Amino acid sequence: MSQKLKVVTIGGGSSYTPELLEGFLKRYHELPVSELWLVDVEDGQEKLDIIHALCLRMVEKAGVPMKVFKTLDRRQALEGADFVTTQLRVGQLDAREKDERIPLSHGYLGQETNGAAGLFKGLRTIPVIFDIIKDVQEICPDAWVINFTNPAGMVTEAVYRHTNFKRFIGVCNIPVGMKMFITDVLKLTEKDDLSIDLFGLNHMVFLRDVLVNGKSRFAELLDGVASGKLTANSVKNIFDLPFSEGLIRSLNLLPCSYLLYYFKQKEMLAIEMGEYYKGGARAQVVKKVEKQLFELYKDPDLNIKPKELELRGGAYYSDAACEVINAIYNDKQTEHYVNIPHHGHIDNIPADWAVEMTAILGRDGAKPHARITHFDEKVLGLIYTIKGFEVAASQAALSGEFNDVLLALNLSPLIHSDRDAEVLARELILAHEKWLPNFAATIEKLKP
Structure with a gap:
């Protein structure tokens, strides 16, 4: 690595960027970022300007020789x-x-990484990520791409299945939240060594062991969560519904909060339909939070990341990204929870899958943790189902074919009717016409 350490953030006008910068400033003694480039699109120019100005104030306050550019x-x-x-x-x-809103209008869960909503976020996002990778391969082929754009699992699957780029790691804040929760409820200090066995797919991970200073404390944690003494939801954007004691004890695993969409479909749908009929959707909540954040960011006296950023569901993403970059740059060989291909390391799933699991990170990227070589059979059926959906979704993003979209929708366990799948596919493709350029031929056929 060169002495000059240059980081480029695509989507630099995001409300999360101050957290990313805070992470770099905090680690400057071991991760001396000399240049941070914030890149955005024309529609994001105003936000980019606000974020860039705030970043300059943060760097000045920190007193480090880091240059922040916007473009x-x-x-x-x-x-x-x-x-x-x-x-x-x-x-x-x-x-x-x-x-x-479109899936909810037909009585289906709308959520940005699964079901119809997750599929369409993937269809819009994957081609853009592919364009970025093409540029990286041409301009800076030795750079690592650290992705925290959702749906992270689907995006990682698409990159490893349909490109030959190998320096790509997907990051998510859910495992970070789970780790913070464990630290909190087991009353651990910085001196304690916490290691977590986590496996599954993005937004579909399970904890199967928790080691504190080499000793398992999983039974105590599981018992606390199952009996309701401990609440295992640290994510801002999912309703705080506890899983039933019977489910937790029978699984003998701790599911992440996103598994509410599979184990509590009926309840989650009822809550979201209630919000929908009141005229609300999660996007509107986020818009409100964003608006407040950008008002704060404009303040010429603000020179730190404001506490209010934690109201966004993705808080701590950026910190996870800084940790990953730090581990690679300094060849740390430390434990992280990332989306990567396992290359046959797990013995009971196909070798070419990208998964989310505990990994060791260093100069050569991420290697699956030696302790986890087998996914728990009890949840393998669900994992296979969602992976089938992700693989079909990445194919649809690439082809722009209506039938490929239908296949992905029909494979999602959140869609319960093949006829509804056709209605949803049609409506969502037409609604997103502007952002689906490779669906142009399909859109022409669908137009009345």
């Missing part, structure tokens, strides 16, 4: 990059609102 020219920014982080939302929050 709409991605290719210019990528020159000489060591790390590229991707945190983009194609179509911004208006697109998310359509993703949520």
